[in-house]
Amino acid sequence: xxxxxxxxDVLAGAVFxxxxxxxxxxxxxxxxxTPTRMGPGAFPLLVxxxxxxxxxxxxxxxxxxxxxxxxxxxxxxxxxxxxLAVLFFGFTIRRLGFVPTTAVTALLTTLASARVRxxxxxxxxxxxxxASTLIFVVGLQLRIPLWGPWLGF
Amino acid sequence: xxxxxxxxxxxxxxxxxxxxxxxxxxxxxxxxxxxxxxIGPTATVAMLLPITFSFEPVTALIMLAGIYYGAQYGGSTxxxxxxxxxxxxxxxxxxxxxxxxxxxxxxxALAAAAIGSFxxxxxxxxALAAAAxxxxxVALKFGPADYFSLVLxxxxxxxxxxxxxxxxxxxxxxxxxxxxxxxxxIYTGTPRFVFEQRELYGxxxxxxxxxxxxxxxxxxxxxxxxxxxxxxVSKVTNLWPTREDRRRIVAPILRGxxxxxxxxxxxxxxxxxxxxxxYAVEKRISKxxxxxxxxxxxxxxxxxxxxxxxxxxxxxxxxxxxxxxxPVMALMIGAFIxxxxxxxxxxxxxxxxxxxxxxxxxxxxxxxxxxxxxxLIGLWVRMxxxxxxxxxxxxxxxxxxxxxSLNFNAFxxxxxxxxxxLGYLLIKCGCEPAPLLLGFVLGPLLEENLRRALIISRxxxxxxLTRPISAALLALALAALVVAVLPTIRQRRAVVFAEEE
Numbered sequence: 001x002x003x004x005x006x007x008x009d010v011l012a013g014a015v016f017x018x019x020x021x022x023x024x025x026x027x028x029x030x031x032x033x034t035p036t037r038m039g040p041g042a043f044p045l046l047v048x049x050x051x052x053x054x055x056x057x058x059x060x061x062x063x064x065x066x067x068x069x070x071x072x073x074x075x076x077x078x079x080x081x082x083x084l085a086v087l088f089f090g091f092t093i094r095r096l097g098f099v100p101t102t103a104v105t106a107l108l109t110t111l112a113s114a115r116v117r118x119x120x121x122x123x124x125x126x127x128x129x130x131a132s133t134l135i136f137v138v139g140l141q142l143r144i145p146l147w148g149p150w151l152g153f
Numbered sequence: 154x155x156x157x158x159x160x161x162x163x164x165x166x167x168x169x170x171x172x173x174x175x176x177x178x179x180x181x182x183x184x185x186x187x188x189x190x191x192i193g194p195t196a197t198v199a200m201l202l203p204i205t206f207s208f209e210p211v212t213a214l215i216m217l218a219g220i221y222y223g224a225q226y227g228g229s230t231x232x233x234x235x236x237x238x239x240x241x242x243x244x245x246x247x248x249x250x251x252x253x254x255x256x257x258x259x260x261x262a263l264a265a266a267a268i269g270s271f272x273x274x275x276x277x278x279x280a281l282a283a284a285a286x287x288x289x290x291v292a293l294k295f296g297p298a299d300y301f302s303l304v305l306x307x308x309x310x311x312x313x314x315x316x317x318x319x320x321x322x323x324x325x326x327x328x329x330x331x332x333x334x335x336x337x338x339i340y341t342g343t344p345r346f347v348f349e350q351r352e353l354y355g356x357x358x359x360x361x362x363x364x365x366x367x368x369x370x371x372x373x374x375x376x377x378x379x380x381x382x383x384x385x386v387s388k389v390t391n392l393w394p395t396r397e398d399r400r401r402i403v404a405p406i407l408r409g410x411x412x413x414x415x416x417x418x419x420x421x422x423x424x425x426x427x428x429x430x431x432y433a434v435e436k437r438i439s440k441x442x443x444x445x446x447x448x449x450x451x452x453x454x455x456x457x458x459x460x461x462x463x464x465x466x467x468x469x470x471x472x473x474x475x476x477x478x479x480p481v482m483a484l485m486i487g488a489f490i491x492x493x494x495x496x497x498x499x500x501x502x503x504x505x506x507x508x509x510x511x512x513x514x515x516x517x518x519x520x521x522x523x524x525x526x527x528x529l530i531g532l533w534v535r536m537x538x539x540x541x542x543x544x545x546x547x548x549x550x551x552x553x554x555x556x557x558s559l560n561f562n563a564f565x566x567x568x569x570x571x572x573x574x575l576g577y578l579l580i581k582c583g584c585e586p587a588p589l590l591l592g593f594v595l596g597p598l599l600e601e602n603l604r605r606a607l608i609i610s611r612x613x614x615x616x617x618l619t620r621p622i623s624a625a626l627l628a629l630a631l632a633a634l635v636v637a638v639l640p641t642i643r644q645r646r647a648v649v650f651a652e653e654e
């Protein structure tokens with residue numbers, strides 16, 4: 001019998017095993033309790049073990065008779081830029097204030113597309129900054145300072 | 154008639170100026186995201202949820218519900234005009250709808266979809282109003298053990314309906330439940346899996362999970378192959394269907410409505426199942442099955458009615474049991490909780506104005522959709538020309554701002570990136586994101602009821618089998634699991650046999 005190895009199956013299974021395993025290890029550090037009074041660790045331990053078991057089953061199946069899925073290309077530039085933009089937003093919103101944070105986040109995100117030209121990116125970012133300031137700060141009265149302490153405000 | 158009194162109360166609430174206004178905003182936004190490929194109702198509701206915190210609870214829920222069923226409506230427009238279903242349930246509509254458009258009959262196709270949706274929405278709203286109170290009174294008798302089994306049942310059924318393999322869907326649910334345990338333990342207050350970060354004590358916010366899985370991951374998928382969207386839009390002329398068309402769509406609309414109303418109650422995407430089933434039924438009983446796929450108007454009217462009816466009745470499990478049937482419903486649970494209302498059988502008695510107001514608003518929403526869609530069709534088509542390079546930065550930015558404004562907690566924003574990457578990776582490997590979100594929202598309920606049931610039974614796990622409601626639900630869950638796994642076994646056998654030959 002010919003075997004169908006499926007890389008996506010093995011990868012998905014590995015992710016489940018990894019995350020489930022991490023939770024199992026973490027859960028063992030908390031009190032497990034008794035069936036009558038389950039401690040904080042009991043439920044995560046059970047579910048974590050289930051995730052590991054399911055993950056192993058997916059890996060096993062992937063090695064023998066996996067699902068044929070084409071994994072396709074990964075837009076590395078978009079992944080990197082979008083993660084960076086989101087982390088930047090979370091980290092600086094309190095420090096730089098709404099307007100600069102929004103502008104930089106928008107500009108970074110626009111650059112995730114491989115086709116965008118710099119001038120378009122700047123225009124889109126500027127437009128989005130104005131729009132979101134009007135919508136969220138002026139319209140919805142979101143209590144985030146427009147300019148933050150890092151800029152001396 | 155009690156039903157009439159209740160509906161009167163509902164309409165008096167839903168017809169308040171601000172409620173009609175936000176219902177309109179909801180269905181407008183819903184239609185827009187239904188039309189636009191690349192952003193769905195789940196991500197939209199997740200992004201707009203924070204904005205609704207300052208509203209009255211009933212207003213907030215009316216608007217969020219409007220986004221959901223509005224999107225079902227909008228999805229059919231693009232399916233018909235450019236063969237691009239904006240929503241998964243509209244994929245069937247594209248088969249015959251787009252074929253009709255190519256034959257120059259886009260107008261009747263759009264009209265059939267709109268009329269069918271309206272009829273279905275109206276009937277399903279009445280069904281919802283009639284079915285909800287008895288179900289809620291049954292649900293009030295549920296003990297913790299029954300609730301545990303009910304939630305488990307709901308989660309298992311949702312995988313039976315999901316695409317992809319049952320094994321992966323099951324793993325996604327379990328992963329969601331697991332991630333739901335992050336934060337302080339409800340009984341002892343012990344912080345779990347928080348890495349000493351105070352910001353994580355409240356747990357991971359479900360909005361971050363939803364925005365990451367359905368917003369960011371979807372954008373990354375779309376950026377894999379960037380193509381300029383070439384929208385060759387057929388001109389819409391002569392909207393009104395001919396006498397022959399009108400005669401042909403009556404029965405499919407009624408059958409679709411019935412099917413959709415029944416299947417919409419099932420957890421996990423009943424509306425997609427409903428539209429596919431309706432199409433299959435129409436094709437089977439039609440006297441002209443050869444016309445299907447070549448522009449049969451029945452193939453548009455039936456599925457469109459079915460998915461709209463299902464969109465309405467999927468509120469039944471939410472409003473009576475507190476169980477979400479769809480990722481958007483899972484977000485609605487969050488919206489209830491934020492406003493201090495526990496979704497479940499008590500809502501109908503504790504908050505009658507909210508309960509009936511929400512139901513009545515759905516009928517008003519359907520009227521608004523009818524008025525909004527047919528005359529403004531040109532506007533929606535023009536929206537397709539918004540380039541994706543503008544659209545996706547807007548989604549990411551609004552997602553970040555919206556999530557941050559939930560609790561002014563930077564961790565909620567970091568979580569978007571985490572779930573975006575995790576979701577993207579798993580989706581690429583053939584896993585569906587919806588089960589993870591359902592598991593995440595229902596996980597804490599599962600744990601709480603499991604522990605409470607065991608405290609009451611003094612640690613005796615047989616309580617789940619000796620209580621009749623719980624035992625019946627567990628048996629049903631097991632049956633659903635077997636059904637979900639069986640086709641996979643059969644398929645695998647088929648593959649193995651094919652190779653041996």
